[in-house]
Amino acid sequence: MTALKHKQPDGSMTAQSPLDRMATMLGAEMTATNALILDRMQSHIPLVSQLAAYLIAAGGKRIRPLLTLAACNACDPSANARGLAAAVEFIHTATLLHDDVVDESAQRRGQASANIIFGNKASVLVGDFLFARAFELMVESNDIRILDILARASRVISEGEVLQMSLTGNIDITLDQYAAIIEAKTAALFAAACHAGALAAKADDATAEGWRLYGHHLGMAFQIVDDLIDYAPDGIAMGKDAGDDFREGKMTLPVILALQKADDTQRTFWARTMQRHDQTPADLITAREIIASHGTIAQGRATAQNHIEAARAAIAALPVTPTAKVLDELLDFVVARDH
């Protein structure tokens, strides 16, 4: 797991982010989940295992399976959500594989993406394999309600990806349409990950709904911050190529907010670079400057902060267990992160 530095409100760095602490607290469960992920990524077809091993080596934060384990642990420390956590990670990984094919990405998690190394064909098919494996793992949970939640989330993700594709380069996109995209492509799985974890611990409906809402708002904030980072001046952008969204013509929050304040020259710039997709490398610098000039990043972080407050409110009435406490601290971390 990649260690993320944690910037405190005063700008200092702590050794361990809430994500790291959560991984430490749930160490045994996370180790078992990682072993399960490794085991179920195997296939008697060598190319499947090779591509899967490549993805595993690339790491990633495993934030979604951690959320499943943590929500489960917050409700009942003796319950087991390992299989569901692995399933959630598989759904996410399958989505990433297909995304990289669709976006023609060259990098993922700081290394060449699987479609570059193994080709688009293998990426599409191994994505299908991982998606099916996720369902096999979910079936083992033997809980129809959880299966329903995760099947639905998988469908919503694909709808979100199609909606995002449909609106690529469309400079008339509304904030509501943007919210619908990120709710579907990101928040739905965060919500389902937490919901499934709570249900695996046999939480009552109100508690499970609290964790579902927590996951939803955390996911919204997470994606908003991701989208802001892509235009940050020093954007390391989570191991993706910084500026990917711009180059792909994805209409994300900073661009939409900048468009709202754009003068004619700027609107012409966005129409050329995003809508007609006529870009030079220098245009990314201009895009960042326009976005910075409007205070768009701060405005975007405020939107993310609203979701953080809603996530906090969703679990405010639930028992304050040690895991619940770290999940609460995770909220501030997600908005504060800059890479």
Add this chain to the structure above:
Amino acid sequence: MTALKHKQPDGSMTAQSPLDRMATMLGAEMTATNALILDRMQSHIPLVSQLAAYLIAAGGKRIRPLLTLAACNACDPSANARGLAAAVEFIHTATLLHDDVVDESAQRRGQASANIIFGNKASVLVGDFLFARAFELMVESNDIRILDILARASRVISEGEVLQMSLTGNIDITLDQYAAIIEAKTAALFAAACHAGALAAKADDATAEGWRLYGHHLGMAFQIVDDLIDYAPDGIAMGKDAGDDFREGKMTLPVILALQKADDTQRTFWARTMQRHDQTPADLITAREIIASHGTIAQGRATAQNHIEAARAAIAALPVTPTAKVLDELLDFVVARDH
């Protein structure tokens, strides 16, 4: 549904194939299943519904959902397997969408394939949508055992596709490897379709296993005949472009059998066209001539016939209901079909 002409052993044509008769016998169930398929292909994302509507309009034989309905009906005419039949068709359609992207196909079911009309990106994502929709439908069946069977089949299909891709152009492929490919990419879903249908009718284990085996062997024979038709002199090849397998370098049964009998000149021909993928349009005619000269098509049909006998044996001890009788007749039809 496309009406298939049915060639009798004496060469005459009957008005109705066993597939048509099966569709007629199960008319009400099939109408309801088709309505369900139409309904669940809808999405609030317009592009998803548009692509789905395009696939629906293209038709297809719907042989897999028919098998689910028929196996169910053969075990208990009062049982309902509509949701599972729709799920099976969605899994199949998702596979076709991704296949066409992977194979860079231009035609499917006699019209331009979805990847040509809507692009690869939309085909990948709507494939994911249909796959997830299949799982949502399966969850509604509320039967973990059936979910397990269909999730497993979905995973096996993706492994079969990867195996096929790995062995593309490999002229040293064995008959066992070919059998492993078609078992995974085709027979697994035929088997699961029948198995799920029987289990939806609460069949006992032996009966359900009989229908599973029937589906497996029918699927093997179906794919073998499909692969033979691709090299038939007048191959209409089920609405695909005839000669697609050759152009894609897919190592199918007729080529493998022809390779076993190839002299040096012919081996050089296969190495150039399949392994080095250096082809001219005239090479397809040469390929067909080589295959015809070795009696390969008859040899391949004999292999298919073996599976037909095994399928017949698998259900020989089961009650002879009207539906079971047509399913038995379907076996000969599958081997006799020439398009």
